[in-house]
Amino acid sequence: MLAMKGITKQFYGVKALQDVTFELRKGEVHALVGENGAGKSTLMKVLAGIHAPDEGTIELNGRTIQIGSPQQSQKHGFAIIHQELNLVPHMSVAENIFLGRERRKAGVFSNFRAMVEETRRLLDQFGLALDPEAKVSALSIGEKQIVEIAKALSMNSEVLIMDEPTAVLEEREAGRLFELIRRFKEQGVSIVYISHRLHELRGICDRITVLRDGRHVTTQEMEGLTERDIANLMVGRELKDMYPDRPSRFGEELLRVEGLTLAPHFENISFGVRSGEIVGFAGLIGAGRTELMRTLFGDWQAQRGTVEWKGKPVAIRNPLDAVGLGFGFATEDRKGSGLLLEMNVAHNMTLTNPAKVSRWQLIRRKSEAAIVGDKVRELNIKAKSLSGPVKHLSGGNQQKVVIAKWLVSDTELFIMDEPTRGIDVGARSEIYNLIVRFASEGKAVIVVSSELQELLGICNRIYVMHHGTLRGELAAEEANEQNIMAMATGL
Missing domain, CATH: 3.40.50.300 (P-loop containing nucleotide triphosphate hydrolases)
Structure with missing residues (x-):
């Protein structure tokens, strides 16, 4: 349903993306991985309307589309959960989730209570007793991440981009997110999933695309790939054991x-x-x-x-x-x-x-x-x-x-x-x-x-x-x- 072809983007003369191709099928969870600086977030920011590509085209359901702003991206059915939190600290959880899309009475007056109730329903999916009226500045970074996820989920998008959504979530909260991902997949929602937690990918992703130094390395079916296989593709070499031997001599x-x-x-x-x-x-x-x-x-x-x-x-x-x-x-x-x-x-x-x-x-x-x-x-x-x-x-x-x-x-x-x-x-x-x-x-x-x-x-x-x-x-x-x-x- 989605095809990004020949995407190139440079900043101050440095090419962050070079002739990158990425395709997404309807109802699939597609992992996008690579080392820091490989171009993953930049590629998705092109899709989200944050960056305009210097070269390349984007096709949606066979039609070439232009994405000149985040608002245009949302109108095309895309929503993104950013790796770097994008919340307003002095506003409430509910106000952050519906920022720019406020619920209104008679099309004029802000309907704060409706936003609070809808926020509570979204947060209940994570099993968190988080107050929708609480100021974001009072939340932990893990709670802020869940607010960011809930904001994206509230848009009912056809394509959901998740950039490191579990980076600060505990195993239980991450498990609830995976349940939601499987439910969205059954409903035909397509998901791009970016994560450095390689053990997550095999359980929820159908295919995987690897970027390295701003270039497309490979796109493969996830089945049959091990964590070590993925890690080696990312870094372009054979990685040794992840964890060194623990220290064993202690003092006072x-x-x-x-x-x-x-x-x-x-x-x-x-x-x-x-x-x-x-x-x-x-x-x-x-x-x-x-x-x-x-x-x-x-x-x-x-x-x-x-x-x-x-x-x-x-x-x-x-x-x-x-x-x-x-x-x-x-x-x-x-x-x-x-x-x-x-x-x-x-x-x-x-x-x-x-x-x-x-x-x-x-x-x-x-x-x-x-x-x-x-x-x-x-x-x-x-x-x-x-x-x-x-x-x-x-x-x-x-x-x-x-x-x-x-x-x-x-x-x-x-x-x-x-x-x-x-x-x-x-x-x-x-x-x-x-x-x-x-x-x-x-x-x-x-x-x-x-x-x-x-x-x-x-x-x-x-x-x-x-x-x-x-x-x-x-x-x-x-x-x-x-x-x-x-x-x-x-x-």
């Missing part, structure tokens, strides 16, 4: 948390992390994991409880106190709170420790260049220029910049919240190797992740949270998806 306990409470987010949380150890935190959306980490980093203030660092009680009143102790926090939203997107790569890296590259409050360019250059080589960061805005880097390289800034700050405790969100398979492997390397150097690492395989692959121990409480602790040898999910759901 660096961090001890006792009875930490911040109602209604979490209550009476106690745990510890040793030198050289990678500790994971699992749980469903709303379990309180991110809120706990933000409190530990001084972004929020606990109502009661104690924190000990290297055997001594500490008061963490703000993030500056945490950084002074040697804490680093790679947040789950690297673009919203981990990076200053308009600032260049070098300045982002040295932001947490300006004293290392300045004197008398003046930046010493040679010192900055030397330190940043070391980290670029150490983390294999690919950037055309360190003086260019960090927003122009791929997701994987942006995440490495987030990690690099904490390395510059001589961090001893790394808190990593969704460290591989929206990152391709090649970059993921590099991030995992970095995490294990930090631990092997005697640092302590906390990893919060929605991906159980990730936690099982790299962590020495896993704590599981449910509705703000700690349900249990599992050693790597005894942990599996079944017992983690049993704890996460309160069974």
